[in-house]
Amino acid sequence: MNAFVWAAIGLLVPFFPLLAVAVWRRPIDGLVALECAGALLVLVLLCLAEGFHRSFEYAVAIVAALMTWIGGLVFARFLGRWL
């Protein structure tokens, strides 16, 4: 295990409190937690790609960054209109 894998593990830990926020608080607070988790996910994927020396996983991080953005926009639009 190298430093990148340890960093990925360290960055995975905050997902649990963010999940708790998404479950227990208002939906709009859950959206904020979801966006924060998306930013975390991109960094976790970057760390895992470097930690395991798998160059194709960098593309997964790029796709995750795009999907975080698109998903967040859809949820923000939905919550702003219908809640």
Added chain:
Amino acid sequence: MTNVAVDILLALAVLLELACVAGVLFMPTTFDRLHYAGAAATVPAFLVLAAVLCREHLSGGGLEAIAAVALLFFLFPVLLTSTARAIARVERKESS
């Protein structure tokens, strides 16, 4: 020397991300939480990118890491603005 730099950069990135998540958890208003969520996509992301570039330099992996962090950095403000508008609408509806 490179290993020490990578360790320091990654440790700082993890600490700052934890601080941002703590802000999302404990700040009193939704706008404050959004502020901390936005911060998660800026400085810690560049610290991780710097650590990756220390190892990869400008190879294919390094360039893809730059692309991922650039997407995060440049697209996230649009998302935050849209979310802030949604928060304002929701709070206006709740107060009326």
